[in-house]
Amino acid sequence: MANCEVNWAYNLAGGLLAESLPRRWAHTQGVAACARRLAPLMREEAGVLEAAAVLHDIGYAPPLVDTGFHPLDGARHLLEVRSAPERVVRLVANHSFALLEAEERGLRMELAEEFPLLDDPLLVDALVYCDMTTTPDGGRTTSEERVGEILGRYGEDSVVGRFIRRAAPAIHSSVERVRAAAVEADVVL
Structure with missing residues (x-):
């Protein structure tokens, strides 16, 4: 992916999140920094990962909430505003086991039909790793602490709480697979 695509992603996400949701923007920047650290592992997919990392939470922006x-809201916006790369859009739509949350919300079929999950396990795991090892303020954390923080913020019986409890084992497995791949490739996380 060309640098101009990654730059476009930063401009779009920053414009949508920096002022209206500064904490979400801080998280996004931390997720993107993590993606840059994974670049040696991701090789030719490094730009796709970074662009998806920067765009993964744009659906929280007030003008995009549908x-x-x-x-789902973020991925739909990416299709509307520009012909964003399909791989990036599908990663945004499916980041961090979104299909499980979509199921909790009655949106699983819509998400799965509009934005099929990529058949690229390392790329999918890498975005989970970046999102789920980054705090809401953009700092680094463990996936266990992140899942706990999400449960504390939303409550165990909320839609997000039910989703994150179901997704936690898969999240931790994704994180471990990325760590193992990084060790094998001699990439420092």
Whole structure:
């Protein structure tokens, strides 16, 4: 992916999140920094990962909220505003096991039909790793602490709480697979 695509992603996400949702923007910047650290592991997919990392939460931006499910709202916006690369759009739509949350919201079929999950396990895991090892303020954390923070913020019986409890084992597995791949490739996380 060309640098201009990654720059476009930063401009779009920053314009949507920096002022209206500064904490979400801080998280996004931390997720993108993580993606840059994974660049040696991702090789030719490094730009795709970074662009998706920067765009993964744009669906929270007030002007984009339609269904109230940020992965779907963000991905739909990416299709409307520009012919964003399909791989990036599908990563945004499906980031961090979004299909499980979509199921909790009654949106699983819509998400799965509009934005099929990529058949690229390392790329999918890498975005999970970046999102789920980054705090809401953009700092680094463990996936266990992140899942706990999400449960504390939303409550265990909320839609997000039910989703994150179901997704936690898969999230931790994704994180471990990325760590193992990084060790094998001698990439410092």
